[in-house]
Structure formats: structure tokens, C-alpha cells
Amino acid sequence: YKTKITEDLATPKLGNEVEIVYDLQDINGNVLYSKEELGTKTYKIDKEDFIPALQEGIKLMKVGETITFIIPSHRGFGLVGDENRIGINKTLKSTVTLKSIKEE
Numbered sequence: 001y002k003t004k005i006t007e008d009l010a011t012p013k014l015g016n017e018v019e020i021v022y023d024l025q026d027i028n029g030n031v032l033y034s035k036e037e038l039g040t041k042t043y044k045i046d047k048e049d050f051i052p053a054l055q056e057g058i059k060l061m062k063v064g065e066t067i068t069f070i071i072p073s074h075r076g077f078g079l080v081g082d083e084n085r086i087g088i089n090k091t092l093k094s095t096v097t098l099k100s101i102k103e104e
Helices: 052-058
Strands: 017-022 025-027 030-034 040-044 066-071 092-102
Touching: 017 052, 052 066, 052 092
Parallel strands: none
Antiparallel strands: 017 040, 017 092, 025 030, 025 092, 066 092
């Protein structure tokens, strides 16, 4: 946790729409895609294709929290990478901030 909320607040559920800000780094912390470059991402929980490890991690978060996740290659971009900056079979790190949760 970079920022942890100790209050008993809701976490995202199936179908909720969330807004996140995130980056993607290699395991050594070199930024592959910055938060500024990726911008704010709107994602429907378990209803859209997104990085599998982050799909699971976001469901554990409360609004306002920031967490750095380690993403093994098989839960990220797998054997093909993203065919751009993420290489084949690479473990990644991502720092995610949950901005909002909207009910379906």
C-alpha cells in the first residue's frame, strides 16, 4: 500500500464502473507507460477485458487507496507482451489509485 484507507468502505463489485489511474513499470521500476500517458481508465468490473492481475487487485481496493501490484507475466501480457514496450514473458509492476466506484 502507498495509501491505505482504514475506514470500512465499499470495494468494487461485479458490474460496478470504476475510475482508476495507473502506470506500468518493469520489475526494476523503469516506467513503460506513465500515468499521464495512460490517463484515467474507466473499467466495468469483470465485464471488460483488462489486465487480469489488475482486475483482481482493483476488487480489493477502496476509493482513495493507492497500491503497487506485482504482475506475473501470465496475469499480465503473457507470452506475446504488448508488441510494443512490454516484452515477451515479462513480470511488471503497476501503481493503481482507485478514484471512484459507480453502481451498475
